[in-house]
Amino acid sequence: MTTTTTTTGPRVVDLALGDPGHPAPAAVRVALRRAAERTSFGYAPASGFGALRESLAEKLTRSNRIAARPGEVVVTTGASQGIYATLAALCAPGDRVLVPAPGYPAYRAACRTLGLVVVDYPVGRGQDAAPDWARLEALAGDARVLLWNYPSNPTGTIADPAWYPRLYALLDAHPGLTAVSDEVYEELCFDAPHVSPAAAAGPVADRIVSVFSFSKAYAMTGMRVGYLHARAELAARISRAHWGVGMSTPAVSQLCALAVLHGAGDYPEEHRGVLRAGRDLLAGALSAAGLSVELPSAGCFLWLDVAGSGLDGLSWTRAASEHCRVLVAPGRDFGPDCGDRVRISFAAPTVQLTAAAERFSRWAAAGWPGEGRPGPGAAPSPAPSAAVAVQP
Template identity: 30%
Template sequence: MPLPSRRISTRIGSIAESATMKVDAKAKALKAAGEGVIGYGSGEPDFPTPDHIVEAAVEAARDPKNHKYTPAAGLPELREAIAEKTTRDSNYAVEASQVLVTNGGKQAVYAALATLVDPGDEVIVPAPYWTTYPEAIKLAGGSMVDVFAGPDQDFKVTLEQLEAAVTDRTKAMLFVSPSNPTGSVYSPEETRAIGQWAAEKGIWVITDEIYENLTYDGVPFTSIASLPELADQVVILSGVAKSFAMTGWRVGWMTGPADVIKAATTLQTHLTSNVANVSQRAALAAITGPTEPIDAMREAFDRRRKTIVEKLNRVAGFETPVPKGAFYAYVDARGALGQPIAGRTPETTTELAEIILEEAKVAVVPGEAFGPSGYLRLSYALGDEDLAAGIDRIEKLLGSKS
């Protein structure tokens, strides 16, 4: 009997590979082949995980109790610590029972959308957006309604834009501050206004707070979940990857109303069961341990932020706003499009990124991965020397401003 003509399901075959992971993989492959590539693609701190966290993991690995299955929702001690942290830092009072520990932040994104969104539901997503959001919405059977805010708005959407995007099928809105990919941070007043609007509309808010510890220039982090009127229609996503240099440990979480977390936990019992216990013990040490390592990393990111913006703004055709959070610069590269570069004339930032990689051996992520063409994302979570050298290569290729 012949195999069905469609070997891969339509659901899985329709999703796109992560653009940031694809760029990072290509850069690493070129490096492995002996090319001197400098990669700005991956949102991954170049620092090692702090020593006290590693030591907690080593100790946990030696304890036989961590060699067995544990509750699918997470270790009780870790869930309690996350609840305390959320109550303190996000001003959203939750119990440990309202926390689900996930295999990294991406699983938290998927679990939240799979739990809340039905086929036909619409999810409002401010753009530029993280590359995973559209695919997770699609997997849940929903439709993304993107709302673009350009550099003239500091990449932050307005209430008028959100209001224009609402339909009778709107189920949820994604809110991300500090933002990946732009580094923009909504002010307390802007956050409050959007939260009040969502509460009045009866729209779920899924807020991704993974960069909450990374803000600069005295700009505060404000959780949209802190609004009392949103308490029963908000889900917080976060994790240890970015602030604690723990991308490879794969520990994230979601917190929210008890019924949502219970349903998402049921999904996880069939999807992955518990997160690796050693990683959970490491995450517990991160959340409850000293803050000095985090402060030191943030200071380094702040220094690199200033360097990368200054250097990028010397490049012909580039305009780079100063990001206030996360560790990304989002370059308005529209001035470089339509200009001859190394015998080619790029019309999109996908084409521009390809030329920069091939000619300058520098990997950047084109704006098409996050929304409209015309922009480039560069992570400054890499060493100071590479950071400076890579921009110098781009400037040499594209030329300097007069």
């Protein structure tokens, strides 16, 4: 193997996963210390602790404009398991699920595990950010679920509320279709606020399941606390499906989530500032290196077009590992027609982002050497294998 960079900073920089490098709120540490004084923990209720569900219903009503009651809220082991349980409650093997492309890889993994048929629908960004409505309308007739993901992973696009009437009309025209709205990045919006589609859905509100998480907004990925809102009857079915997969969300994690709701109100704004700085640092280096960089409006990823390097996304991913010791995720894992893209997290600590930016710059200066295309002055060096991101 060859390398064109020096190894300043961490030996390996992992930017493949969306794992926040910012410390969690102080309220989490306080809650953990208090939990450590308890002598025992039993199973939590299937749908989550009552106090947490009450607080989440208040949050959904206040912040998301979703008129929620505690009986309509289910606490899940991360948003991913919430989506999985929702699909299990709504679908039977062979049912068709409309999945955004590009989109979070775990959507497809969940569908495969449940024996469901993935039907991709294109979503864009920038001037072409809206989903392909013509494609959706053509496919909706025999689909059971529409997976809707805004703010988007991986593109960082925020939904324009002007799109929602078309979404509502689609649901109204197809009574067998339910929209599952993944809103994990709701607190990580840089350019415009997130608006939940269920907020103004009117008659079709009962056919929108809204999914959220503490992972990204509060740097609590390892705590595995997600939650969702659905009509009461469907929420009960989702809760049973969730119980069948993982019983209940860990009690300690729920206590931390409750502490955050009541004691970390200013944290997301601070977290956004850190992420924005990381975004701009990494984007600036890659742009200066000659790649076309579109700044995401939300989330914690650059959805990078690497065609300017002369490499495709998979080759770029492997070469970044080999030449820079930086792990990124190849675009092909997020859907068809993404072969020239890679996804790069800017949620890592500043020291790691700085090291990655310096290594990318040196790699570019050497002419983007890749597989079968060594750069000048290359020397043998061990390097890790490229990682594939499956993080929400």
